[in-house]
Amino acid sequence: MDYKFTSRNENDTLELAQNIESEKFPNMVICLNGELGTGKTVFVKGFAQALGLTETITSPTFNIVKEYEMGELPLYHMDVYRLDEKKDTIGILDYFHKGGVTIIEWADLLNDELPEERLEIEFRFVDENTRVLVFKPYGKIYEDVCSSVL
Numbered sequence: 001m002d003y004k005f006t007s008r009n010e011n012d013t014l015e016l017a018q019n020i021e022s023e024k025f026p027n028m029v030i031c032l033n034g035e036l037g038t039g040k041t042v043f044v045k046g047f048a049q050a051l052g053l054t055e056t057i058t059s060p061t062f063n064i065v066k067e068y069e070m071g072e073l074p075l076y077h078m079d080v081y082r083l084d085e086k087k088d089t090i091g092i093l094d095y096f097h098k099g100g101v102t103i104i105e106w107a108d109l110l111n112d113e114l115p116e117e118r119l120e121i122e123f124r125f126v127d128e129n130t131r132v133l134v135f136k137p138y139g140k141i142y143e144d145v146c147s148s149v150l
């Protein structure tokens with residue numbers, strides 16, 4: 001089952017991410033898709049804040065992965081937009097079972113490499129401050145996350 005959430009402003013997206021963080025578990029994988037400027041990085045910021053991270057989160061566009069180890073669980077923030085085809089994917093897959101939470105911007109670009117069980121969130125631009133987020137849970141544990149948060 002898919003779930004929809006309408007975000008009316010940046011704060012709604014931050015809060016939603018914080019609510020999902022409250023359902024976190026080791027090896028959680030969250031895949032974010034949607035055009036530039038739809039709020040993927042804002043979501044990661046909300047999640048990171050809830051983990052207790054005080055560092056500034058910026059998109060890891062050039063280094064692909066940023067690791068934050070100081071929160072309640074490690075956070076691996078990826079932006080695979082500039083991933084050079086197969087060349088770099090090998091190291092990336094290891095993160096899915098290192099015990100932290102992995103959040104991937106532009107995850108669709110990894111298609112076949114994604115774990116079978118994951119939460120996908122598609123960000124759709126509606127107008128300047130409105131976004132529709134479509135949640136697709138793959139696997140029972142992610143179904144449960146969605147039904148408790150949404």
Ligand SMILES: Nc1ncnc2c1ncn2[C@@H]1O[C@H](COP(=O)(O)OP(=O)(O)O)[C@@H](O)[C@H]1O
Binds near residue numbers: 129
């Ligand atoms: N409802 C909303 N949710 C998230 N961001 C929003 C929203 N409305 C406006 N914004 C703005 O849109 C931009 C989203 O940027 P960002 O998170 O970097 O996008 P992406 O990572 O998807 O490219 C920010 O400037 C943010 O303030």
Ligand SMILES: [Mg+2]
Binds near residue numbers: 040041059079105
């Ligand atoms: Mg981004």
